[in-house]
Amino acid sequence: MTASTRYWIAVASAEHVALGRTLGFMQVCHGKVAPLRRLLPGDRVIYYSPTASFAGKDRLQAFTAVGTVHEGQPYQVEMTATFNPWRRNVDWIESREVLIRPLLDRLSFTQGGGSWGYKFRFGLFEIVERDANIITSAMSLNYKPSAGFTGE
Template identity: 55%
Template sequence: MTRHRIAVASADHVRRGLKGGFMQVCHGKIAPLNRIEAGDHVAYYSPTEILGSKDGLQSFTAIGTVKTGDPYNFDMGNGFVPSRRDVDWDEAHTASIRPLLDKLEFTAGRPNWGAQLRFGLLQISAGDFALIEAAVKNKTAP
């Protein structure tokens, strides 16, 4: 059964994954990646453009489908060896979450909607994913 997820990372980190065809979550931890299966859909939410900044980007920055294969480690140097999953990324553009806040099930009516995203990976409904996909692909929402 296909599941739909939001992963969280700064936009500059998401761009690295887009270039390399992979995703990382939770500062490279493997456990969250083990919950994802091939065929699952993932959208990246980027609270900021650059990790640690306060620029308030608050946008969806990538969308794709997880490829077959297990999570794997990748040596980025200086002792940092994060876990990754390969993803087939779709063509998409940055789309602010703001116009969707009242429409998405996981945010509607929640003043502190961002709190649930701080864990780095969130399962969402197919309906919410369709709204996000429409936003990042400039389509009419379902």
């Protein structure tokens, strides 16, 4: 990544992330455009999924996708007559889901107590490169976890 690359955590259910991966887009904060405007082409995005399904009680708490924001601007699509969310194209890389709990002590944005999930309520937030690299490395299909790592 370049010196100007920024790194982001986006939040959505795993089923919504899977659809975006299949179709090459991301969508955050119930389809709002403002958060997507903060992203620039070349920025890295990592999805965190608190649940497997939208509005589900099926807790997942895993990183579920990683990719790079594609050239272009956010665009609006019509999903229903009353729901027209904004999206941004992303080049997703092949990766695997990784549970967050084994990484909590290694990530600067989750260290320091039991309220590690607070930041995820924002739907999209910036993280430092080091944290992005830790997560991306763990999500890599070639990653060999150290002894005691249970994030697979």
